[in-house]
Amino acid sequence: MTAHDSAGEPSAVRTHEAAALDAAIDDLLAGGISWRETAHFAFETLRTNPVRTLLTALGVLIGVAAVIALLAIGRGSQESITSSITANGANLITLRPGASTSGGVRGAVGESDSLTMNDAEALADPLRAPNIALVSPEYAGSAQLVTGSNNANARVTGATPVYAEVHNTTVEEGGFLSEAQNRSAENVVILGATIATTLFPDGGAVGEQVRLNGQNFTVIGVLKSSGGTGFGSVDDGVIVPLTTAQRKLFGARAIGGSWSVSTIVVQATSAETVDAAAEEVATILREDHSLPADGSGDTFSAINQQTILETVTQTTQLLTLFLGAIAAISLLVGGIGIMNIMLVSVRERTREIGLRKALGAKEGDILLQFLFESLALSGVGGLAGLILGSAIALSVNLTGLVTVSLSWDVALLAFGFALAVGLFFGIAPARSAARLDPIVALRYE
Incomplete structure (x- = not known):
């Protein structure tokens, strides 16, 4: 017969069950609670207090949303400004008569301060200026345009055919200037998009006549809209042959047998050769105008587009960084809320902590549970903030007032920072919980 204990169960079975239970307890004491169980406890605790969880995560949510929205707006503005600058042409150096003001003192303007067609031809010589690709001499003024009962005041630019390539100008209707029209100083005009709409609201401007400063001009083209009026946009201007502007409209001076120009725009062969092209420009003009080689007597000023672009980029990047830093402050405030x-x-x-410790939970188990709770709070707030911030940025973009640029790197950075804030501000409460004496904790009322 098999030996039975007082309860009637086989003693061998009870011995086996006791050994298994002892082994499980030993494993628990040795290894503690698993990560999965710890995470489960943390999320269950947060789920039982939904209102508190929501209010605590709200600070992180607002912080992440602010970072996403402000950085998107900042980046979008930077890209928009850069696009506006480069839309008028890339790798450009703009030359104007007159030396740059220095120390508040500037010399008087005389004939030596003028730029001429001879200067433009010298700059276009590939032997003297190998880093210059294109040269666009221009003469600018303003005039009143009239057709029928419609009229508009516009900026008039006298240009050559190369103007279109230098300034990335696209004709939407008709055509651009030809070399023959420029040589013969024809009375033809190309209208900017806004001017064309003002003078011919029903369209069909090409082939029509307009009066420009009392003279009849034939419209041969309408430019495609550049989307703005800044950085030299011709939406609100018109283009005529350079010789027509010099001789018929604005009475340019003939200096040394060459007509004067108000601006010479030089395009370098590439972005990398802009500085070299600028040096060539300065050398040629100083030699041809008999000016000091050190630049002390320059009678012209040069505006380097790359320098402007770099300055604007640095400024907008700094402003975007400040916007992000200001928004990140709200994340820190949210982290303090989590800690409290x-x-x-x-x-x-x-x-509860005392009971768990009495049942075998280690300090590490308690520490991990509270850290998981803190990370869960910041993680939930961070995800909701990503959605809200993206929605705000897209809503701003839809208004058309500001361009935004959403990117994954900003989103990941904001979410990672939110988790880091949750971890940092959760350490102190987690350590406080982990170090509680189980006997004192069980007696706590």
């Missing part, structure tokens, strides 16, 4: 709530939670759950 977690400290309150530790106090409320002191007896």
